[in-house]
Amino acid sequence: MEKTSQIILSEKSVKELRRLENLYPEKKSIVLMVLHVVYDQFGYLKPAAIDEAAGVVGIPPIDFHQAASFYTFFPREKVGKYHIQVCRTLSCYLRGAEELVDYLIEKLNIKMGEVTEDGIFSLTEVECLGSCGTSPMMQINDTYYENLNRAKVDSILDELRKKAKSG
């Protein structure tokens, strides 16, 4: 296939892909790991980056796009610097997840699934994250925030915003 677009994968990512390339006897086994490499670099599964990674490891791009659409935890569109995932499954729901979501929507001034104008926050609802004992809870990037209430959410968001602005 013709590759005319610019190279967007970082050197580190390409190095990792090369390491993965011949890791398993069945080449296709690395599909998920390659998706992680792309996710780690961009924070979401950028389609152009997937195509490029597919070219590096020599697996048809469609294999990655299929897998990416199967696993819903991979964001497939650009998300904020801090990606907020609020649990809405039973325990959290009973302990006020719905109200929490409404508050986040109001506070961030975005709809569900959108990114704030400054690109700092994005908001999604997810199913159980396995932290029912500390519900309601949310996950921001790789960190759990538990036993939430309005005040706690305020301070978390303020802190993260500060962090994002200071670089």
Place this chain on the structure above:
Amino acid sequence: MADKISVTINDQAVEVPPGTLIIEAAKKIGVKIPTFCYDDRLRSVGACRMCLVEVEKMPKLIASCATPVAPNMVIHTESDKVKTARKGVLQFQLINHPLDCPTCDKGGECPLQDNTFLYGPTESDYKENKIRVMNREEDQKFDDFRLGPEIYYNANRCIMCFKCTRIVRDLAGEADLGVFERGASSYIGIMKELDFADEYSGNTVEYCPVGALTSRSFRYKIRDWLLKKASSVCSLCAVGCNLHVEWSRDKVYRHMARRNDEIDIGWLCDRGRYGFDITSNKDRIYKTHIRRDSSLEPCGWEEATAVAVKYLTEYIDDNRGAEIAAVGSGSLSNEEAYAIRRFFGDVVRTDYIDFQTEYAEPLTPDVLDLIGLEGKISGLENKGIYIFVDCDPASDFPVASLRIRKAISKRKARAVFITSYHKRLGYFPVTNIRVSAGSEAFALEYLHSRIQGTDFRVPEGLIEDKSKLDNLAKDIKNSDSVHIISGRAFFNHPYRAALLSSMIKLKKVCSAGLSIVPAQVNFMGVTRFGLYGSPGRSFTDILDKINSGSIKSLFVFGSNPTEEFPDRRYVIDTLRKLEFLVVVSPFMDSLTNLASLVFPLALPADYSGSFMNMEGRIQRFEAGPENIHYEMKPVWAILGEFSDVMETGNVWYHDSQVREEIAKNLTHYSNITNIPQKGLIVGLKDKKELEIKETSPEIPPKADSELPYILNWTPSVHHSGWITQKSATLMNIAGKQEAWMHPDDAAKEGVEAGQAVRIGNKETGINIKVKITNEVNKGEILILNSFEDNPVNRLLKRDEKVTFVSVGKI
């Protein structure tokens, strides 16, 4: 392990080899297990659960398509438990299925419909709304999504059996179809902007167990139960796949596979499947035509016959039969070839009878003996190394190449292309050894020297990477089954003698098989039944004789030299000199423009006869549509009518009559009157004994600054010469004609991808769209041929081995 395992199915004992699936064991004793996703040619996935059976001592029902038999299994396929399970499975399959059978094209031939009727519940417990996926794009009808130029997908009807993706992935090795999302929202899709149009895409439609995949050319046209099916043989390449011509009244609606495990195993390529509408092309001739005052006008059959017969009789009476020549084609049936030889050889008494209208250089008898497959098509799947010499298996023998793909994916066989432009077998791993155009013989000689340990010097710049050949030589030494294959490009190769000599040298040193696959369906047949013109009597000689005035008239049967011969100008100028040109052709085109008399020729769907395929198997094909209103006839019928008027005997009314005569007159073919279902194998000559004159390779000439590029051409994979140009469906799939250019050359010329340029020399040129790719060599341009507007033979000269062209902006 025991040779056989005995199991009991529905109280009936059966013995099968270990590893047999339960569903196959049941099939052996005639027990049918309903299924959607199972296909004995594809890997089992157990996706549909329709084939659940009960095995005693197993706690749950098991999928019979994914479970091999074990000793003393007791299996029940019709127990109450199984029946209830089937009802349940069907309820699940139908939850989101729209039940739009009255408007669905699969209706009447749909496994889901049949199985629901046979095994399903009468009512569903599911009362909620069905999910409906709609296509919001404007140009789409109903819920269908366009996957490619020919194939549309309806997500609502899909039951996720993964047959289509398995066909694309495992069989063709392509990667253009995939499963997206998951659960109830999963669907079959393509990558954005990449069409689903690989060489075997049509099989997904035929084997889809529901109406999810449909063909643009067939949908909404006619119902399955209104179609009649004629057992036929594909006429678009030398493999000779079996197919059903499905027709109603005077129209062919589609081609469907007719499984023959010796040849096609039930697969068809898109060329064979979608070439069905050649018969209803707008240029098709249905009546005889005669030239009056420089224009062709329709006339009665008797008048045309009388004119032809009068002309022939004059020459015969004057003993001047040798001033008449007859030219056939490799697409004619065995019976037609024989009829031409009988009529023109015995009645007209001319020796100038040939079919080689496509070759600048006719084949000598010793080369002719080498054409064809060594071994059987079924034997193609058990070789260790395949060496393709200037050959594109996907285009030269598409369905037979599936066996090679299987060998690569299942047994890790090696496929090596010695070629001037990049070739592939889907995504299966292959090696491309790139040489400059026309220099394949150097690579083979070098390979030979590496195996022998001798010295052979290859001039600089002809082979891109010699180390690949060194590796190949090592592999060949360790392998006991090598097969060398060349295809249609061989016949017009500029250095054919050297190429052949080097292939035979290599064959001998590694005791390899050698196959040269012809392009035309019945090449093997017509050469054996009388159409081969020996040296001095071939088509090029006929052209010379026309120019010198010693041949006055020409009869052309089913071929089109103006489209095929590699020098269009020369052929047209020569044919203009004829006193009398009779064209027997299915179509009005560039050749009939020159004709004095035109007879309408039947196409293989219209009449019966037999073809001999590339392995030497004679197969019969049956007539399809009723043509009572039209006057198309096969060649033997036309010549039979001539004979009838001339009272010379040789009157044939049926193809079997011709075969009876062949059986009587040609001892080697005495059993041709009785062709079995699977075809009649007549042995080809053993290639082990063949000797050929050794010819050393030649360095192709270099381009100069005025015409800086070497012209290379190949038919696009959806084409097999001028005849497929007449299929509107194939033209739609094949898309626009392209010229491939190397990025460096494109940069030098300042040409961008997709731009139209003029490729040609001082006198003539063709306007064509450019594709920029490093799959061609620098300094070479590859043009996809077989497009009516831009025939490549306009640029070719018969006496120039290599054609040079320039690229100009328009």
